[in-house]
Amino acid sequence: MSWIKRHLNWSLLLAFLLIVIVLMALIPSSASEDLIHFRNGLGAISWTIVAGWVLRQKKRSLCYLLLLFIPIVGELVIILIPSSKPKIKNTCLDQTPGTE
Numbered sequence: 001m002s003w004i005k006r007h008l009n010w011s012l013l014l015a016f017l018l019i020v021i022v023l024m025a026l027i028p029s030s031a032s033e034d035l036i037h038f039r040n041g042l043g044a045i046s047w048t049i050v051a052g053w054v055l056r057q058k059k060r061s062l063c064y065l066l067l068l069f070i071p072i073v074g075e076l077v078i079i080l081i082p083s084s085k086p087k088i089k090n091t092c093l094d095q096t097p098g099t100e
Helices: 008-026 033-057 062-069 073-080
Strands: none
16 A cells, blocks of 8 residues: 555645645746636645545545535545544354354
């Protein structure tokens, strides 16, 4: 398992920072207003895609993406959602007596 999948919350944070840094480098704040709106929209779409990927890796519903509409609190909730743990099957208890 790769580092990215083992550390989903850090991956989400690093992806967000990478998106911000790349978009700020490509389209500086001194650009025209239309380009700034385009940059912000592209950042929001990228952030939604990354957050969706993280939710899928945590085996959670994509309906949690609606939380992104709540500033700051929504992002924190997505980070704090725990990953679902796979249920461990006890093979000793699942066997019926006499069936070996």
